[in-house]
Amino acid sequence: MNENRNKIIVKTSFLILLLLMPVYAQSIGSNIYKLSIADAAHHLADVSVEFHDIKSQTFVVKLPVWRTGRYEILDLPANIRKFKAYDAKGRPLQWQKINKNSWQITSNGANSIEVHYQIYANRLRDRVSHIDSTHAFLDASGVFIYNEEQRQKSLEVRLQVPTAWHSVSGLKSLAKDTFWAANYDQLVDSPIESGLHSLRTFTVEEQQYQILVWGDGNYDMDVLQSDISKLHHQAKFIWKSFPFSNYVFMYHAGNMLRGATEHVNSTIIQTDHFGFYPRKKYHKLISVTSHEFVHTWNVKAYRPAGISPYDYDKENYSDLFWMAEGTSSYYDKLLAARAGIFTIEEFLDDLAEDILEYSHKPGRKVMSLAESSYNTWLANNKSRTHNATVSIYLKGSLVSWLLDQQIRELSNNNKNLDDLSYLLYKNFAQSAQGYSSADVRQLLRELTGHDFTEFWQDYVEGTKAIDFDRLLAYYGLKIEEDTAADEEEEHIAFGWELQEENGLLKIAVIDADGSAWHAGLAQDDLLVAINGFQVNDDNIDKVLENLQANNTYSLSYFNQGQLKTTKIQAVQAPPAKLNIVAVDKISRKQQNHFESWLKHRFSK
Ligand SMILES: [Zn+2]
Structure with missing residues (x-):
């Protein structure tokens, strides 16, 4: 064999080895999470998790009952089915559920355990998980199980998704559709968005930013990039440094979507398809964007006692x-x-x-x-x-x-x-x-x-x-x-907020100590007539226009299906709008x- 050629082969092999090393080095001993989409139309995916270095006879795996950034019990384990556990040789292991979010596996001395289950990912509005033919949004709290003793162990996530999709996360990317996390806490605070997106990558000073939009929407990437760059400088003015080198702004543009969640070095912001324009809507969206970005410091970098470290099994309390x-x-x-x-x-x-x-x-x-x-x-x-x-x-x-x-x-x-x-x-x-x-x-x-x-x-x-x-x-x-705004609004008030329901007007909110409250009315009561006139969504403004503040009127309404009548006093409506102006x-x-x-x- 030609010696030169041999040298080239040796050099090339060495180079390949070098290139592979970071991936390999980071994966040694890591727990491996794999997710493959089984039935996108019905939001189903198959998950397998390899746990290593198991030393006990029983091994408990869990799913959080809440997710970070949303302080509410969400019953996330309800989305898991077809749970199975195997040893390294593929032999089934016994398991039983010991509470709503924990599965106890009998290890039989196995050093490694592989757990398989099916996940139902259809909680888009909770910003937990959503899989369909266009994307997979995965917040690990609702998707990937963990073991408390191995919570600090590094892990790798490998996604099997359509080749046309690209996968983005605040996590370190090891290869296409593959991510690495230093521990489970980092994983749950770094959602993954894989799918067909609009994506913009740019840097401001030392920081790299990505803006990702899933779904059609009336957004302007240039405007978003420009405003996010400005927020970068304002944040630096306050906190002097950044707790991240890369940050992902994920936007979901969907039908009537709203809300957002902060994560360690990413955020998921949901808005309507048409939530990026005109100005009034964009104003709201960029406020939310700014809010989530501020959280990168306030709550992610420094956290109130009581929510640090997270306890995924129950509520985490704080007076702050x-x-x-x-x-x-x-x-x-x-x-x-x-x-x-x-x-x-x-x-x-x-x-x-x-x-x-x-x-x-x-x-x-x-x-x-x-x-x-x-x-x-x-x-x-x-x-x-x-x-x-x-x-x-x-x-x-x-x-x-x-x-x-x-x-x-x-x-x-x-x-x-x-x-x-x-x-x-x-x-x-x-x-x-x-x-x-x-x-x-x-x-x-x-x-x-x-x-x-x-x-x-x-x-x-x-x-x-x-x-x-x-x-x-x-x-x-x-x-x-x-005063101009006052003229456009009702001049009298009863201290309620009405809502149309089946052609009737329902009291959705009632002010404690307001007129309606004192007249004995309550939330969910249905209005029938005021001052002898039938009221509905179409004519209520007209009827109220003809009433005077400080006068008392008769009011008929349904309470728990029974017709009742009471007396109610109209009061002067509070200001409809305030302005903040310079002093004289x-x-x-x-x-x-x-x-x-x-x-x-x-x-x-
Ligand atoms: Zn917030």
Whole structure:
């Protein structure tokens, strides 16, 4: 054999070996997850998982009962069927279910176990799993089982999907349709989207970003790329560094889809096909995009105690979910405004809308943010939520805004919420335990030299009213009622929200302490007649137009199928819209506060 040729062969083999090494090295000892689509039309896939280094006689595999980013028990194990377990030689192993999300396998001394099962992936709107002929969206919490003792072990995911599909995830890609995760926690926080997509890859400074859209939609990739690049710079301004080198923005554009979930270095955002345009819709979408991106630091990099590390078997409690969600809600708009994605007017309109919505909720006097944080795992109906709870998002965002202003005021405008956020990132990004309320108050003391116990008691653990006039005045702003908007709305109110049902008007939400409440009406009552006139969806506006505030009227309605009549008082309708505008005479100080807050010049 020609010696030169031999050398070439040796060199080539060495090169091939070198190229294969990273994949091979990372896979040694890793648990191997394989998923192949069995019946796309009916959302079915076959999954097999190889577990190695098994040392015990019984081996328990589990599926989480909730998924990260959604604090609700979702009963994910209901999607598993045809469960089977084998040893390395393919001999079946005995197993039994020991609770709703755990399968106990008798290992018979086997060092490796292979588990097979079928997964039903049809939970698109829960952002858990969805398989059809165009894609597979896989959040591991609802798809891939794990073993608690091997949770920190590395693993590999190999997908068998149509060759035309491409697979994208925040996970490290080893080969086409193959990913590697350092451990199960990383896997559950890194959904995989495999299918036919629009994909854009770009870098901003050192970070690589991907925008992926599944489904048809009226999106403009250039606009998304441009705005995401702006968000990158605003996030860097606050947190100074990035806890990722690559990040994936996944969008699902589908019929009436909505909602989004944050993950470690990716997010899944769902919207309607036509949710990207016009401006009003895009405004909402980019707020959500910003919100999920903020979560990369706030909740993914640093987490409240109680949800760190995750317990996948049950609810994970914290009195700080309001900071995880509310502070992210405050920042989503603030980042967009600072970046120039929102105009200042749009930003202030959003704030005014939040103030109005919050002021209309009777629940603000009933429940504290800390209690609502704990209760985030409990569901209430719409009316009960309105009357007896506060939103960790809405009130959480407003209290974050107040906290920001308090830090500024007490530090002579030298410190603010950005500094607190940076310190939480710096001090707790590597913390296994997460941060507590006491930790936050300690940081606030360090930043301002002041004690925040009273603030906490009033606004976090208590239900003290927020003084929005004072808060706005700090920035040279004030609230004004939008009289033009009032003229377009009803001039009287009964304290209810109506909804059409089978031709009748149903009370969907009733204000605690409102007129309807005092008249004895309740949620789900069906209106029949007011002031002697039959009412329905078509004529209700006309009937109400002819009533006067402070007058009492007769009202007939069905309650539990029985016709009843009561007296009800019409009251003056609350403002339909608020505007936030500049104060008449702004001081130099107020102007400085405004400009350091929004990074824009103050203009009337
Ligand atoms: Zn969120």
